Amino acid sequence: xxxxxxxxxxxxxxxxxxxxxxxxxQHRRSIVTLDLARLAPPIASLVDREITGSILDRQLLxxxxxxxxxxxxxxLAALLSTRSEFTPLAAHQVNVEGxxxxxxxxxxxxxxxxxxxxxxxxxxxxxxxxxxxQQKDAAxxxxxxxxxxxxxxxxxxxxxxxxxxxxxxxxxxxLAAEPASGRVDxxxxxxxxxxxxxxxxxxxxxxxxxxxxxxxxxxxxxEAFVRPDARIPFMAMPDGVEAxxxxxxxxxESLTRTAYxxxxxxxxxEEVRQVVTRAFTGAEITWQVDAKRQxxxxxxxxxxxxxxxxxxxxxxxxxxxxxAFADYLIPTIRERYAAD
Ligand code: SER
Numbered sequence: 001x002x003x004x005x006x007x008x009x010x011x012x013x014x015x016x017x018x019x020x021x022x023x024x025x026q027h028r029r030s031i032v033t034l035d036l037a038r039l040a041p042p043i044a045s046l047v048d049r050e051i052t053g054s055i056l057d058r059q060l061l062x063x064x065x066x067x068x069x070x071x072x073x074x075x076l077a078a079l080l081s082t083r084s085e086f087t088p089l090a091a092h093q094v095n096v097e098g099x100x101x102x103x104x105x106x107x108x109x110x111x112x113x114x115x116x117x118x119x120x121x122x123x124x125x126x127x128x129x130x131x132x133x134q135q136k137d138a139a140x141x142x143x144x145x146x147x148x149x150x151x152x153x154x155x156x157x158x159x160x161x162x163x164x165x166x167x168x169x170x171x172x173x174x175l176a177a178e179p180a181s182g183r184v185d186x187x188x189x190x191x192x193x194x195x196x197x198x199x200x201x202x203x204x205x206x207x208x209x210x211x212x213x214x215x216x217x218x219x220x221x222x223e224a225f226v227r228p229d230a231r232i233p234f235m236a237m238p239d240g241v242e243a244x245x246x247x248x249x250x251x252x253e254s255l256t257r258t259a260y261x262x263x264x265x266x267x268x269x270e271e272v273r274q275v276v277t278r279a280f281t282g283a284e285i286t287w288q289v290d291a292k293r294q295x296x297x298x299x300x301x302x303x304x305x306x307x308x309x310x311x312x313x314x315x316x317x318x319x320x321x322x323x324a325f326a327d328y329l330i331p332t333i334r335e336r337y338a339a340d
Contacts, residue, residue, distance in 0.1 A: 003068055004069045006032070006071070007073045008073075009033075009055050009098075011039060012035040014237065015244070016033070016076050017043055031046070031048055032064070033051065036053070036054060038052055054098075056097060056098055056101065058101060065109060073102060074248075075120065075121055077094065078157075079203060080204040081124075081203075082293060084152065091157060095153075095158070096157050096161060103119065103184055106119050106184045107183055116182060118187065119168075119185060119186045120187055120247065122188070124191055125300045126150060126152055126205075127155050129147060130147055130301060137302070141303045147301065152205075162258065165259075166186060185252060189240075189243050189262055190260065191243075191262065192233030192263060192266070193209055193210075193234040194234070195235070196237035198332065198336065208224045208230075209272045212276050213333065216280035219282075225289065226293065228269050230294060230298075231267070231302045232266065232301070233265070233302075234265055234272075235265070238318065243317075247260065250314075260315070264317040275321065
């Protein structure tokens with residue numbers, strides 16, 4: 001019999017790091033990872049098999065299918081929003097075609113072992129597009145089905161892949177003689193900006209918050225590329241990882257949607273600066289607004305309504321802005337930079 005495993009794509013990224021550490025603490029499952037680059041040694045030592053390769057390589061996915069019984073997929077590989085604006089075709093290839101490959105892979109896995117494959121997909125507040133700042137202010141907590149008119153390639157990719165996942169889950173090959181849908185049990189969390197104490201993001205537009213914190217911890221000056229009043233939701237990485245795990249473990253019958261907002265805190269950039277300068281005395285943070293990147297932030301909601309996640313699968317973040325800094329970011333980051 002093929003070995004039952006969890007597959008994590010894009011495992012070397014920020015969410016992958018946190019997720020692998022957390023899954024290893026559970027000790028329940030063997031982990032197979034797929035990433036373009038080698039994993040950092042401390043993370044690599046936690047996984048059962050590390051595959052260096054691309055989600056666009058269908059032959060590689062077929063070999064995986066033959067070798068393992070994949071019951072759960074965390075499909076984390078993606079190009080983030082700022083990066084995607086510079087290379088929109090590459091973004092579409094990785095973010096959309098790559099996801100389609102993985103959905104097909106999950107469909108075939110489920111057909112071959114006769115059990116639905118749970119397919120976890122991190123989506124983003126980038127799926128929203130508020131047309132003006134006035135409308136953003138007036139919108140308040142945005143619900144999942146409102147304002148889904150993204151202005152970025154990344155946002156378009158994420159929104160479409162949410163729909164693809166829903167299609168595989170509920171309507172796949174709906175005209176075929178034998179029912180084929182439901183084999184991929186697609187579940188998606190729409191994340192706010194994520195802030196990790198362990199890793200730095202690359203290529204995102206919400207990066208100003210984690211960049212402020214990491215620069216301050218490293219004793220470096222930082223020029224933020226947004227206005228002080230820029231406001232979007234954020235979340236501490238441990239809560240993001242927990243949300244993915246919790247949703248993956250929820251009974252299917254309690255889920256009323258395939259994509260869920262999750263929220264934790266939503267400070268303005270100036271509020272982030274204030275907490276950072278209180279935590280790291282002498283931190284030097286100034287403003288050098290990049291009007292274009294700020295323009296993207298202006299289309300993302302100031303807050304999201306996550307009542308469906310709270311109701312259906314018990315989402316409840318541990319950290320608010322103050323405790324994220326006091327109990328997670330500052331102690332962990334201090335340790336990290338002290339070790340460097
Ligand atoms: N953090 C992501 C980005 O900025 C949004 O999902 O691209």
